Amino acid sequence: MDRGSKPAVLVTGGAGYIGAHTAKALDEQGFLPVVYDNLSSGFREAVRWGPFIHGDLRDRAALGEAIAAYDVSAVIHFAGLIEVGRSTKKPDLFWDINVAGTTNLLTVMRERGVGRLVFSSSAAVYGQGGRSTQESITESAEKAPSSPYGDTKLAAEWMIAAQCRAYGLTAVALRYFNAAGADPSGLIGEAHEPETHLLPLAIAAALGDGPALTVFGQDFQTPDGTCLRDYIHVTDLAAAHVAALRVDLPPGAFEAVNVGTGEGQSVSQVVAAVGRAVGAPVPHSVGPRREGDPASLVADPRRARELLGWRANHSSLEEIVADALRWERNPRYGAGLRQVRHSIRSEVPV
Numbered sequence: 001m002d003r004g005s006k007p008a009v010l011v012t013g014g015a016g017y018i019g020a021h022t023a024k025a026l027d028e029q030g031f032l033p034v035v036y037d038n039l040s041s042g043f044r045e046a047v048r049w050g051p052f053i054h055g056d057l058r059d060r061a062a063l064g065e066a067i068a069a070y071d072v073s074a075v076i077h078f079a080g081l082i083e084v085g086r087s088t089k090k091p092d093l094f095w096d097i098n099v100a101g102t103t104n105l106l107t108v109m110r111e112r113g114v115g116r117l118v119f120s121s122s123a124a125v126y127g128q129g130g131r132s133t134q135e136s137i138t139e140s141a142e143k144a145p146s147s148p149y150g151d152t153k154l155a156a157e158w159m160i161a162a163q164c165r166a167y168g169l170t171a172v173a174l175r176y177f178n179a180a181g182a183d184p185s186g187l188i189g190e191a192h193e194p195e196t197h198l199l200p201l202a203i204a205a206a207l208g209d210g211p212a213l214t215v216f217g218q219d220f221q222t223p224d225g226t227c228l229r230d231y232i233h234v235t236d237l238a239a240a241h242v243a244a245l246r247v248d249l250p251p252g253a254f255e256a257v258n259v260g261t262g263e264g265q266s267v268s269q270v271v272a273a274v275g276r277a278v279g280a281p282v283p284h285s286v287g288p289r290r291e292g293d294p295a296s297l298v299a300d301p302r303r304a305r306e307l308l309g310w311r312a313n314h315s316s317l318e319e320i321v322a323d324a325l326r327w328e329r330n331p332r333y334g335a336g337l338r339q340v341r342h343s344i345r346s347e348v349p350v
C-alpha cells in the first residue's frame, strides 16, 4: 500500500519512547503515523515510520495545520510529562502540559472534525488508596493518585470523558502499567534524559555505564519489602494502541482500559533478573522511599482482553530485560543516546 492511501493518525509525543514504538506498530498495520513532538524529551532519530512535525501541544495553529495537512482521522495522544518524582516538585508544569495541553488538543480536534482519540493514561491514577498490596486493579478500583502526575492523568481522563458525552468524541484511555523493554530490531528503545526508570538504570549500573542503583525503600508491605510493579513490554503496549484505535465503538463512547500483564515483579526481582541477563550483579544499595511511589501497582487486564482482544505476548521479565539489554548495549543507543542528548543540552542551554 502506498503512503498516500493509508489512514493518517496524528501521534503527539511520537518521538518519545512509547510513541515511537507505537508509530512503528501503526506503520506495520497499514496506518500513516504523523508524529507531532516538540522534542523536549523525544528524539528526532526515533521518528522513522512517517512524517515529523516539530510542534508544541500548546500551539493550536500548528496542531490544526498538522491535522489538515495530512487529513488526519484519529489522534493518539502521548505528549506529556511523565516523571512521578518531578511532578511533586513542579505540579503547575504538569497541569499546564498534561491537562491544559490536552484541552488544547481536544479543541483543535473538535474544530477540525477529528472524532477518534486514544489517550496515554497511567496506572498512576489509582495510587494505593485503601487497596491491599495483594490486590490487582480493575478499572473501577478507587482512584487515589499519590502524585500530581497521577492527578493530571485522571483530570485529563475526566475532561476527555466529558467531551465524549458532550460532543460525540470517541475515546479510549489506556492506563499503562510499567512500560519497559525495547523493540527487538534494536532500532528504538528507552532513552529518557535524565533517566529515572528502574530497568535502564539497573542495566546501566550492571554494565558500568552508570552509577550504582539506589533501591527506593525496602519497608513496603510487599513480600520482599520492595515495590511491586506490573512490567509490560513496550511492543505489547504499542499493539494495545492499534487495537484501541480499531475497536468498534459508537460516537460518544469513552472507555478506560488497563494495559498490564496481571503479574507483579518487585524491585529486587528486577535487579536479580538484570544481573542474570548481564552476567554480573547490579551494584546497588537501599535508600529511602521516593515521594509519590505506591507500594504495589498490578493490573487486572481482563477488560483489555474483552474489549480490545488484546493480551501481553512478550512481557515475561526475561524477554523484557533481554530486549532492553540489547538496546542499552548498542553504543549508539541506550546510554549512548542519552549522553549525546546530555552533551547537546550542556552546550546549548535551553
Ligand code: UFG
Binding pocket: 082, 083, 084, 122, 123, 124, 176, 177, 178, 179, 196, 197, 198, 199, 201, 213, 214, 215, 216, 217, 227, 228, 229, 267, 290, 293, 297
Ligand atoms: N526504583 C528504584 N530505584 C530507581 C528507580 C526506580 O528503586 O532508581 C523503583 C521505584 O521506587 C518503583 C520501581 O522501581 O518502585 C519502578 O519505578 P520507575 O521509576 O521505573 O516507574 P514508576 O513505577 O515510578 O512509574 C512508571 C511510569 C509512570 C507510570 C507508572 C505506572 O514512569 O509514568 O510507571 O505504574 F505512571
